[in-house]
Amino acid sequence: xxxxxxxxxxxxxxxxxxxxxxxxxxxxxxxxxxxxxxxxxxxxxxxxxxxxxxxxxxxxxxxxxxxxxxxxxxxxxxxxxxxxxxxxxxxxxxxxxxxxxxxxxxxxxxxxxxxxxxxxxxxxxxxxxxxxxxxxxxxxxxxxxxxxxxxxxxxxxxxxxxxxxxxxxxxxxxxxxxxxxxxxxxxxxxxxxxxxxxxxxxxxxxxxxxxxxxxxxxxxxxxxxxxxxxxxxxxxxxxxxxxxxxxxxxxxxxxxxxxxxxxxxxxxxxxxxxxxxxxxxxxxxxxxxxxxxxxxxxxxxxxxxxxxxxxxxxxxxxxxxxxxxxxxxxxxxxxxxxxxxxxxxxxxxxxxxxxxxxxxxxxxxxx
Numbered sequence: 033x034x035x036x037x038x039x040x041x042x043x044x045x046x047x048x049x050x051x052x053x054x055x056x057x058x059x060x061x062x063x064x065x066x067x068x069x070x071x072x073x074x075x076x077x078x079x080x081x082x083x084x085x086x087x088x089x090x091x092x093x094x095x096x097x098x099x100x101x102x103x104x105x106x107x108x109x110x111x112x113x114x115x116x117x118x119x120x121x122x123x124x125x126x127x128x129x130x131x132x133x134x135x136x137x138x139x140x141x142x143x144x145x146x147x148x149x150x151x152x153x154x155x156x157x158x159x160x161x162x163x164x165x166x167x168x169x170x171x172x173x174x175x176x177x178x179x180x181x182x183x184x185x186x187x188x189x190x191x192x193x194x195x196x197x198x199x200x201x202x203x204x205x206x207x208x209x210x211x212x213x214x215x216x217x218x219x220x221x222x223x224x225x226x227x228x229x230x231x232x233x234x235x236x237x238x239x240x241x242x243x244x245x246x247x248x249x250x251x252x253x254x255x256x257x258x259x260x261x262x263x264x265x266x267x268x269x270x271x272x273x274x275x276x277x278x279x280x281x282x283x284x285x286x287x288x289x290x291x292x293x294x295x296x297x298x299x300x301x302x303x304x305x306x307x308x309x310x311x312x313x314x315x316x317x318x319x320x321x322x323x324x325x326x327x328x329x330x331x332x333x334x335x336x337x338x339x340x341x342x343x344x345x346x347x348x349x350x351x352x353x354x355x356x357x358x359x360x361x362x363x364x365x366x367x368x369x370x371x372x373x374x375x376x377x378x379x380x381x382x383x384x385x386x387x388x389x390x391x392x393x394x395x396x397x398x399x
Contacts, residue, residue: 033064034258036222039161043337044396047219048241051259059295060176060382061091061340063127066112067385069080069135071254078300081301082119082120082122082339082340082343083119083120083333083341084120085120085148085149085340086118086119086120086121086122086149086343087119087120087121087122088120088122089120089122089123090122090123090124090126090150091118091122091123091125091149091150091151091152091287092124092125092127092145092150092151092152092297093110093111093125093126093127093151093153094127094129094137094140094145094151094152094153094154094170095107095126095127095128095129095137095153095154096129096130096131096134096135096136096137096138096153096154096155096156096159097130097134097154097156097243097245098130098243098244098246098247099244099245099246100169100244100246101129101245101247101267101269102245102263102264102266102267103134103154103155103156103244103245103267103328103360104128104154104244105267105364105366106154106185106266106328107126107154108126108353108359109361109364109366110124110154110184110330110357111124111125111126112124112360113351113354113356113360114347114348116291117323117346117347117348117350117351117354118347119343119347121254123131123163123169126281128341129153130243130303131161131216131263132170132216132217132218133156133158133214133215133216133217133218133219133222134155134156134158134159134180134218134219135136135159135170135171135216135217135218135279136371137154137159137161138153138155138159138162138171138173138331139171139172140153141153141155141173141175141322141331141333142173142177142178142333143172144174145333146333146396147333147334147335147336148337148340149332149336149337149340149344150335151331151332151333151344152179152181152331152332152333152344153332154194154328154329154330155329155331156216156218156219156220157218157219157220157324157326157327157329157349158218158219158220158322158323159175160175160239160323160326160329160331160380160383161175161323161383162175162217162218162259163175163318164319164367164384164386164391164397165320165391165394165395166218166395166398167219169215170217173216175380175384176380176381176384177199177334177363178331178332178333178334179257179331179332179333179334179335179336179344179346179373180232180329180330180331180332180373180376180377180380181330181331181332181341181344181345181346181373181376181378182289182348182349182352182367182370182371182372182373183326183327183328183330183370184327184328184330184352184368184370184374185264185327185328185368185369185373186267186289186324186326186327186368186369186371187264187265187266187267187288187295187324187327187328187368188264188286188287188296188324189220189224189262189263189264189265189286189287189288189321190263190264190265190268190283190285190286190296190301191205191212191224191259191260191261191263191283191284191285191286192259192260192261192263192268192272192276192281192282192283192284192286192288193210193256193258193259193280193281193282193284194252194259194280195282196258197258197259199259199282199284200282200284201285201302202234202302202304202306202307203283203307203365204283205228205235205236205284206232206233207235208232208234208235209235209236209237210235210236210237210258210259210260211236211237211239211246211258211259212225212236212237212238212239212257212258212260212261213238213239213242213245213248213249213251213252213257213259213260214226214238214239214240214241214242214246214248214260215240215241215242215244215245215248216240216243217219217240219244219245219262220235220240220262220263220264220323221245221248221261221262221263222240222263222322223320223398224261224262224320224321225238225261225262226238226397226398226399227316227317227320227394227397227398228261228304228396229338229397230396230397230398230399231313231316231317231393231397232307232308235259239251239256239257245260245263245264245267245268245360248260248263249263249268249271249272252281259281262284262287264267264324264327265286265293265295265296265367266327266328266365266366266367269365270364270365270366271365273365275282283296283299283301283304284300284301285301285302285303285304286301286303286304287303287304287321287324288303288307289322289324289325291303292305295399301304303354304317304321311332312390312393314387316317316389316390316393316394316397317388317394318386319369319383319386319390319391319394320398322379322383322395323383324373325371325379326376326379326380329376330348341373344373345372345373345374348370348372349370349372352368352370358366
């Protein structure tokens with residue numbers, strides 16, 4: 033009970049002592065019980081303010097990837113369910129903001145989007161670390177200052193190739209050139225093969241410029257590329273798993289936190305960490321590959337009022353446990369292994385604490 037409530041209760045007790053028995057006394061007793069049991073006034077006002085802000089409002093959800101890709105599929109699924117868990121039940125409207133591997137969306141969220149909790153977005157994991165290891169002139173934001181809502185999945189990335197490329201393992205891409213399709217600068221399907229070339233000496237030839245993972249996979253289907261490296265399994269597996277079953281493509285490597293993804297392990301797909309023997313190389317690769325910990329990240333602008341950010345975070349957490357949401361995800365073959373906004377923020381802070389020497393090597397490897 034707050035100090036104000038205690039004072040109110042004492043006043044009511046004083047009145048009760050001087051009140052004659054009867055209906056009036058009973059009403060006063062009821063009022064006293066309400067005072068004692070009621071939540072603090074500030075908490076009631078805060079809850080009311082958040083609900084009042086969101087009621088009848090459209091919350092804009094900026095999706096920094098091309099339609100049809102994994103990020104867009106996850107974002108559209110989230111937009112259908114999140115609103116009913118936010119106080120006031122606003123409408124969550126997803127809008128595509130393509131460009132530069134999610135840098136366009138990230139810049140917009142950071143620099144021009146309202147900071148009142150009415151806008152948040154989905155960006156590539158690479159956009160989160162771009163100010164650290166990429167082009168700071170293009171990434172006009174400090175990732176540590178975003179308001180972190182959460183991540184829907186902790187990802188495993190895979191590398192695959194057409195069967196006519198004759199690539200069956202990591203060892204093969206050290207021995208022969210493999211043409212892979214990539215997207216924007218900050219996308220994992222460009223960053224991962226680029227850093228593997230520089231740090232470990234693989235022989236990926238990267239064809240960039242595809243809007244997203246869907247178009248990159250389409251390039252493989254059309255014969256413009258032999259494979260893709262660094263695509264999230266949750267994007268590739270549900271949509272193109274039949275290619276693996278038919279033997280049209282081979283998943284020759286996985287990039288996942290040890291001990292690796294259970295499904296890929298059961299299929300004998302070797303983890304990249306099994307071929308990294310040098311401790312310095314491992315630290316450099318972790319700067320890039322640890323993005324997978326927050327594989328489907330959702331961020332809001334800096335400076336969102338704490339009570340509204342908390343409402344968004346708790347709504348996200350509730351959505352990740354919502355039976356209807358999980359049923360929709362299961363029907364789409366979308367794995368859900370969420371990270372809270374607080375965990376997401378801690379993971380980003382950890383990445384930005386990497387020693388400068390390792391960051392410098394990672395930056396050089398990405399060029």
